[in-house]
Amino acid sequence: MGKVLLVTGVARQFGGRFVRRVRREPGVDLVVGVDLHPPAPELVGPEGGAVDRAAYAFARADIRRPVIGRLLAEYGVDTVVHLGVSATLLGSAGRSQVKETNVIGSMQLLGAVQKAPSVRRLVVKSTTSVYGSAPRDPAVFDEQMQPKTLPSGGFAKDAVEVEGYVRGFARRRPDVAVTVLRFANIIGPRADTPLAEYLSFPVLPTVLGYDPRLQLVHEQDAVEAVRLAAFEAAGGSINTGTFNIAGEGVLLLSQAARRLGRPTVPVLPPAVSLLARMLRGSGLADFSPEQMRLLTHGRVVDTTQMRDTFGFTPEFSTGEALDDFARVRGRGLLPPERVEGLVDRIGGGLLRLPPTSATRRTP
Template sequence: MGKVVMVTGVARQLGGRFVRRVQREPGIDRVVAVDVVAPEHDLGDAEFIRADIRQPMIGKILAQRSVDTVVHLDVSGTPLGSGGRTQAKETNVIGTMQLLGACQKAPTVQRLVVKSTTSVYGAAPRDPAVFTETTPVKSLPSGGFAKDAVEVEGYVRGFARRRPDVAVAVLRFANILGPHADTPLAEYFTLPVLPTVLGYDPRLQFVHEDDVMDVLVVASLEARRGTLNSGTFNVAGDGVLLLSQTARRLGKPTVPFLLPAVTWVGQVLRTAGITDFSREQIRLLTHGRVVDTRQMRETLGFVPTYTTAETFHDFARSRGPGLLPPERLARAVDRLAAALPAQAAREAHGTHGGRDAGRVSHDVSGPGPRRVPDDVSDHV
């Protein structure tokens, strides 16, 4: 018999897409999709069960369906519907506790994959340049989704000690972007003008939503060198981008604020329901965060298809041109480069021209326009 995979959080785009993807993998007998609300998207041939992972019913599902692989994707920074932050925290923390308790009692469970985030490292001014999976965190997140993820990972480690026969993989994803991304950072980048923190230009990493699907499949189903790919893994595309570079590639202006003012702007945006501009996101957009991905490559055996820059390019292309598209900006720079030498020559002629002083010359020919780099967005 093939594997029986249970996936939580399938009402979200990420969970629904993984359900459709994993059904196509060889060796999969059945996929059981679980969420508290019915998804609006198609789940293929998966069996959908409307259930709340915070309730004991999840244990019955594991036993009745003989589930051997659990992929826990119902850990998110944004709630479904209008439940607010309280519902999100209960689902993340209480739901994970209940799910792990059910897995501990289910003898058929052999594999557990948990979606986490690099936000567990926090973002502070004295952070190391690059975080590894074992780097001691100097400033633990004090609230929000990042704190939920820290608690979730603590419960997962406890489960791994109680059930050493179960292979456990925790995937710490960098900021997920792509044409269909619905993350808080994606919402931030869709604003017409990007609020930033005055004096800071943080380094950012991204992972493409397609790579998220691929690494979930690898962590859930594949074995490498006779192991079951257990452990904690940072997942991100190669390279980094500065926040200023992302704004230029989107063609959007930035408005720098002092840090207290940025916090106030975030509260206004949250109250208006425009975007979840949380405190942890403000810290990220102040200090940035970069993680090492060697364990992902060497132990898990996964190499992302997209770099950080390519991920952001795909995301930006899907959102259309901003107020200052790079192509339009390049043409403006060309015109400016051609006009400045001519204007300088006119002024010089008027100053030193004797009897011609004050007369505007129409014969002055300055040097031609300088060549603007192809990626003008990174040089202007």
């Protein structure tokens, strides 16, 4: 018998892409996808002419309900990949339902896994948002550091609570290999994250007086990191524990805006909350308070353990991930190459101008 994986959150881009990737993995017999909504067939099906090795079954289920325990027993699941912790849900779910799914759903899932003797591996998708974003933060967070100020709400607080339940589960089931992956902001051509929504605006509102540092991870690299965590470690690596996952390098928000060709509009700090409420109310973007803190203070994490212990090196750097995002989403109103050409033309024109009387040399 090969591996049997149960994957939550398969209706979203990230979960669907992971299912599509892991079905091609040797030694996998079955992948069971779980979500409130069925994924689009092309999201979990074969890609680029690849042949799937593993069968796929979808269970339309709410992880807040006891049905998860029955699924684990029915299919003899040995690996659970929990990708269902998210900043937003599909459809018109409000913040309270998002929190219930993230926190209560994770509690129920972990309770079911604890009672399932067949499960030997658990992978949980988390976020570097657990470190928060505050003015007195250290320059770089590593996995052992605690935030100066704990997240007070939103997705970041959900992730902190979920990680706490995962640590409790690991103590109760020491026979289960547990991996928590704290992803930096995931971006890419098909990413459906709040930051990707923000960077898709034709004009980017920024906080006046701040230019935060951003760290990104390409969606393709994020999927690959989860795949590595779902299998036995190879080559001397250790893939159990908690790991920061991010691409190499850091970009200032102003640098990211220039690379995307999107002009920025600085907003006074007192008006930021009002703008965020307007954007959320209009449905244009999920501008949560934690998102605004990120766009004010930024956040950078150390990835030494990712490379040296987990044994993973992302294919895309932070800058390359942003460039790939721009390649598909399109350049903005001020594409860098057009701006450079304009500057060159202006500079060339100035050089050709005749000297003025003020600049003529006197005999």
